[in-house]
Amino acid sequence: VSGDSDHGLEIDLLDQGPTPVVVLTGELDPYTAPRFADAIDPLQREESVSQIVVDLAGVRFIDSSGLRVLIAAEHALAERGGRLVLRAPSPATRRLLEITDLLDRLNVE
């Protein structure tokens, strides 16, 4: 487990290997989204990674800057046959995915 906490967002990487899980806790906004992008970027580039799960259960706030990181990761993985899975979004996050037409485009558990 590698932890990384700063104002507003904690990022934990679990289950390193072909199917890593990234657990987010806190707020994903224009201040914290670049750190999330930095954390997920090497995973989405790693050839041995076939799927990344992003656990959103602990996300209290997410805006378009956070969604853009998720969209970019999904595209990068899909290009080489991988997939991004969003796990356990809160009702508010699910609603955000719905109004931005991403609920059907992304893999949401």
Place this chain on the structure above:
Amino acid sequence: VSAEGEVAPAGVADVQLSFPSEARHLRLARLTASGLAGDLGFTIDEIEELRLAVDEACAVLVEEASAGSHIHLVYRIDPDGLVIEGRCATDDGAGARLHPVAEAILSTTVDEYRVLVDEGQKCFRLLKRPTERG
């Protein structure tokens, strides 16, 4: 919300907030919006929508703000809802550009929104009306 459907009587003082145009301070704008909306009797969903809208609008200001500038916000309680106006100095004279995702969020979460450039300042105005409740 009064029996006449007004959010608050006229004459309620504005709330003003000013902070450096840095992304780390956006949570202040969200926090103020949710506090005021809660006081006005907005539902939890409406508060969440307003929090999201003010964050998106302020993010546009931060993105194109002049170095060392401040974002100035005014939260005004109008008879028909909560109005939030924001402005910040910008070096970018082009019209306001919204990412399609941000545009989708703003068009869904508030009743009215406008983002524009006026005399060297990037500005926005949001209006959120409470849902009529019986």
